[in-house]
Each structure stands twice: as C-alpha cells, then as structure tokens.
Amino acid sequence: MRFTLNGAAVSLDVVGSRRLLDVLREDLGKTGTKEGCGEGECGACSVLIDGEVVDSCLVAVGQVEGRNVITVEGLAGPRGELSLLQQAFIEHGAAQCGICTPGMLLAAHVLLKKEQRPDADDVREALAGNLCRCTGYTKIIEAVLSCGT
C-alpha cells in the first residue's frame, strides 16, 4: 500500500487491518504518536488524515491508502525549525510531561488552519478530544491563542 507521510511517499507491505498507530510507531519509527488508551478516548495517538484530526488507534492502516497522513514529526520545517505553534508550546509552558503534546499540537494545528483568530472557547472545543493531566489546559489554551493572527 501507499500513502503520504509528512509530505513523503511511503510504500509498505503490511496487513491492512493493523492499527495505523502500530504501523506508524513500529514499522515507520514515528514514535511521536503515543498510545494512551487504545480506545479513542485520550487523543494521545492523534494524527492528521487529509487535514482532519483522527485517533490513529481506531484506524486500520488500509484506510489511509492514497491519503495524506501527518504526525507530530511533520510539524517542524524542512531543516527542523520549530513551527510557531511548537515554539509557543515551549514558551507558554504548554508541555509538561509531554505525552499528550503531539496530539495537542496536531489538534491545535488544524484549528489554526481553519480559524485564524480563535477565541478561548474555540480552542477548548478543538482540544476537547485530547486529554492532558498535567497542565489543567490553561497554558495549552494560552499557547494556542498566542498563535492567532
């Protein structure tokens, strides 16, 4: 099967029923995508499929045939320069233990694509599928708001 991962073409010989999460982590070495519950509740395994936030633990890899997948590893620039959102997460203290951070970043990334100047309620709504136990969400919301233009 073939799909695009973080802008690059990927060609794989895998069983289509395997979880996208496992293929990303184990076959493609993209361990930035985390497993928090395996049941689509926590959002730690969030990836983007054709620009939409999806829990990769609930997706069979066969479903991404021909589609465009982005993981946290695809957010920085070509020479590894951090995106504005990534920088804002560091600056505002939005990442503590960091395990939810990849999913949070991807969910926030999509929001900012759709809504250039979101308000706090928009941010809460957009991040509602991603659980964080460290921050109380306050600093995450601040970080995302700071990226509004």
Add this chain to the structure above:
Amino acid sequence: MVTTSTIGRSVPRREGAAKVTGAALYTDDLVVADAWYGQTVRSTIPRGRIRSITLDPEFDWERVVVVTADDIPGENVVHLIRDDQPVLARVGGEIRHREEPILLLAAPDRNTLEEAVRHVRIDYDPAEPVYALEEATEVYSTINIRKGKDFEDVEGVELVVERSFRVGLQEQLYIEPQGAIAIPWRERGAGSREPGVTIIGSLQCPYYVHRALKRALKLTDEQAVVVQAETGGGFGGKEEYPSMVAIHAALLARKAGRPVRLIYDRHEDLAATTKRHPGVIRHRTGVKKDGTLLSQDIEIVLDGGGYCTLTPVVLSRAAIHATGPYSCPNVRIHARAVATNTPPNGAFRGFGAPQSLFAAELMVEHVAERLGMSSVDLRRKWMLRLGDTTATGQTLTESVGAELVLDAALKAASAVGRSGGRAVKRGRGLSLVFHGSGFTGSGEKKLQGTLAMEALADGTFRILTASTEIGQGTKTIFCQLAADALGVGLDKVDLAPQDTSLVPDSGPTVASRTAMIVGRLVQEAATEIKDRLQRERAPIKVQKSYVQPDSIHWDETTYTGDAYPIYAWACTIADVDVDMTTGEVRVTDLVTAVDCGKALHPVMAEGQIEGGTLQAVGWATIEEIKMKDGGYQNDRLATYLIPTALDAPRIKTILVENPYSRGPFGAKGIGELPMDGPAPAIIAAIHDATGVWLDEIPATPERVLAACASR
C-alpha cells in the same frame, strides 16, 4: 563576562524541543533488539487461595515463557514499608484482592501472547471478602496526635458541631500507562555484557525500583541497573507501582534470556494499579459563641486495600493536616488505616492531606453557619500565624502565609456573576489550606539524600541526581540553580541520565521535596565547585548530602514536634453553576493564591498549580470509581472520566512569594498543595448555589439531586 541569573525567569523547558517534535523517547518508544512482549495474569477473585494453576496441554507452550512464584530467585516480596505484598501469589498462597499478579507470560509476538493467556487456568478456593471500612478488622497502622486536653475536659465550650465526611477513590491517570523494559544483563561499554538486570521504565523513583529489584532477584547493588525513560506523568502513581512492573519484567527477561517489554494497556493500568485512599473523616469541634476555637476531635479511617504499600505514610500526612491551617489549643486526632479486599491504594499527589483537609475545610463552613458568622471571618480568627503551634506542637517560626494567600485570593476574585435563573444556580466557595513540604518528621534525616556534581575539563558542568523529570520541571530548575551558583550560562550545565549506575540516590521524586530539598543540594554542590575552581582545575567532583538543621525536632513515638521543615499555603475560590434539573455541577472559574516561598520558574510553578487544581476539580466532581465484587467497574477510559478542555474552569493563579530561609532562594515545595483546596471550595460553592451541603465527593449529579430532594 557577567552572566545573568535565570532564577525567577521562565526559561525554556530543558527537554521542551524534544517534547514538541516527538523526539522525546518514552519507554514504549524505545527499540530494543530481540525483545519479547510480556503479560501479567491476575486473580479474578477478591479473596481466597490459589488451588491450582493449569497450563492447557493442548496449547503449544514451546514459544512462550511462563514465570510463577517458583521462578523468583530472591524473596517473593515487593520491597517497600512492610513485606506483605508478594511479587506473585503462589499456589496455596493467599489472594487478597482482585487483579493480584499470579503468573507472567512472554512471547515473541502479541498474538501468541494473547493466545497463551487464554490457555492458562487458575482455580481458587474463595473466601468471604471484606469491603466496608466499618467491617474491616485488620489495621495497617494507627496514629494518635494529642495537644492540650481531651475534648470532654475542655472548659468554656459553648457550641459543639459534629459532622462526618466521606471521600472516594481516584486514579492518577498519567496519560502514559505503566511500563518497563527489562534486559537480562547490564552493558559495560560497547557490546560487553555483564551479569545483572537493566530496567528502563516509566518511573518517579529509580532507587525504589533498584532496591525492590535487588531483593526479589537477589542482585548486588552493581548488578541491578535502573534507568528512567522520559516519563509521561506520575502524580504518585509511579512512586511505588513501577517496582512491581520492573520485577515482573525482569523475571520474564531472566527466564527468556532476552529483553522483555512489559507495557500496560490503559485497561490493565486502571484495573490493577494503586489509587488515592478513600476514607471517612469524623469531626467534633468545640467553640465559644464568639467563634473562638477551643477544641478539635478528629477521627480518620483510610482504606488501604489489599496490601500495605505506602499506607502508613499516607495516613501520617492525613493526620498531621487534619486540623486544617488553624490554631487550636486542644486537639485529638485518631487515625487508622485498615485492610480491605480491594486493589491496594497508594501514593497520589497530596498523599492523604487532600482527604483530611476536605473535611477540615468543610467543618469551618459548618461551624460558621451554626454561629451565623462569615466563614472567611472565622478563618481569619482561627488561622495559623507566626509563633502559633500546630497540632503536633510545631511552632511556626517563619514563612507563614495563611493570611497572605487569603487576602490575595479575595482581591483577585471578581464579583460573582448572576445566577442563570431557576434552572442553573450559581455559587461561590472558598478554602484555605496548608501542605507540609518535604518528608514528614525525620524522613529526610533517615534518607540522607545525596547529589553529586562534576566540573568537566571542557568547561561544562554535570548534575548527578536520581531526581526525575516527570513534567514538573526538575531538569530545568536544577540547571537554573546550578548555573546561578556557578555564575555560568545555562548552556554550560546539564544533567546526567537518571541511571542508578551513574547517579547517587538523591531520594524519591515525591512529597514536594525536589525543588526545595534536592534543589538546595544543587546550590550547595555548585557553590563548592565554584570555590574549588579558584584553586584547582577541572575535572572536579563533589558530593552533597542532606543535613537536618539542628532546629528541627521530631518525636516519632509521641507524634510531636516539627512535622515538616516548612509549609506552603493556598487559598482557593471556586465558582460553580449547578443545573437544578440534571444535578450537574460545572466549575466555571477558580482563583488560587499560593504561597510558594519563591517561584524559581514562574511559568512552571503556575503550571504545577493549574494541573493539580484541575486534578482536584476532577476528584471533587466527576472522578468516581464504582466498585463491584472488589473490582473497579469503570476500569476503562470510556467510563472513568477526567476533565477535558471543555470541562476545565478558567483558572487564575496568583504566586505569593514569602521566602523560606532554607529553601533555594526561599522556595518551598508546591507540587501537591494544589490538590488540597479545590474540593472543599467546590462543595461550599455548591452549598452557596443550592443551599444543600454534600458530605461526600465526588459531587455527582446523583448526589446533588438526592441532597436537593431530601432537603
């Protein structure tokens, strides 16, 4: 060159870039060649004995490794306080709770492993379980604190108020589940394997795991190597339980002769690992009609579950904080922790204090109501001030912040909005709490936490500590403290990996002690290095151990004296909306003022407070574990709910700086403090909104509606 100190400045998190790019490697991210997958087979009954373990002869066991209690080379004990918890229950041995580990399996792939689990049969002789605290007869520990006279002997009491409170279980719910990878050797240089076991895991306390591993696997200090991987949250949940995971992984790896990955899924983590102790707290308070506090009589019963774990220490903290931050001349506290046939309860942020402070703070409200006084005025009358003594007879000689945080929170709270009409009622509640920073009593003296620091020949410096980064900022703050004392830039300082073969035991990363106690050792080590560099050339290595100041006195037998080196203080004001139709409670706004001594890194200090605050909001409102036959009924993330970004209140944090003379730059530990205040403030806010008092948390819609209906 003059280097500017970064103390008090929110510099970028040390491992921040790795965490936002996905480069940070957590346990399950690590690729270890030829590793097999491990699984724990657990009891399905709450109490009884194992009659037999049968491996289905029809199944091909050739490609599976099976470990039972007979495969333990050392003692069948998970080393902690008491030697009651086995690594694996043995045939004929006692089962004391559901999900108790009995058998371990490892296989080269997950399918074989799952298949193997289905072919294990365990037969039991069940016994009658005990669940109710009132029926429990086995006692793990008791604590009695006595100050002044017995309740009945106190003169001048004009009003006695009695009330009983109940608090529930809570899961830490770190987003990264428990996990360890065991390698049945240790590496000495490239490719050279020496006898021993290496554990790489998600953990707070490398040396706890080290000690447990040595005992169960009969290893020497050198043979046991414990390395912390990047850790996705702990909150106490990765204080003692990782010892169990590590021993299990090590037993499998040893028998398999290859590395084994033992990574829990969320369901297993929720079902089997430790929770916050539930309990019942009964108060009797005697006052004069003008509100003068004369006497407090408090009984605490905590449910320890099936094994002792850290229960006696949790009980101790619960007892010492049970009066609330108030000065009372006559105090009796009777605390006991009992055994029941539920999975063991253990460390969780706050460590007993949230339970007893919940009751203490609501008692202030009840007394104020009976006196017809404002509860804020009553707190001002009762609160501990400089020179006052606590229940253990500790005289507070510095950094007493009760009034500072009360004033700061009241000033910062905006006017309460109008209630949304008949269907939604709005209310506000307040709480005032304190939390002892660092270990209780002689804990630090006994532990003698040690830290080392090296000046290297290339002009850089390295901190060697077992204190772990679990999101709270250890790495960043230690580098700030070292760079400041050395007078060098932050880029010149780094931490050695948290690896027991490299770093000394600076104690566990618990008890709000890391910044305050170990941070001070960082300062001392850096100061000595700087001094020696005047006369000597690098490399230099220095080592610093905690020295208890002569002024601290603690008597373990009478439970009197200086229970903690210092206390941090917080005042929380919570606003809630209560939907009178559904009973749903929504915490909309929360102001919390915290006396942290000194904020070494304000953004991280705020982050700790905000995170702890929301964890407490969850405990107070939605986080409920329902029991069925000694197990947790809602042991999945679909049914155990924690607050999402939509549920979280707007949190306003005010840092009050009120320095402590022995903390680095005056800093006090605040990691656990934010867990204490929100629950009572929320229950008081619900009363303000609805006129009813809840005595039990969480304030679920069922409880709120039932309380309103019975009014």
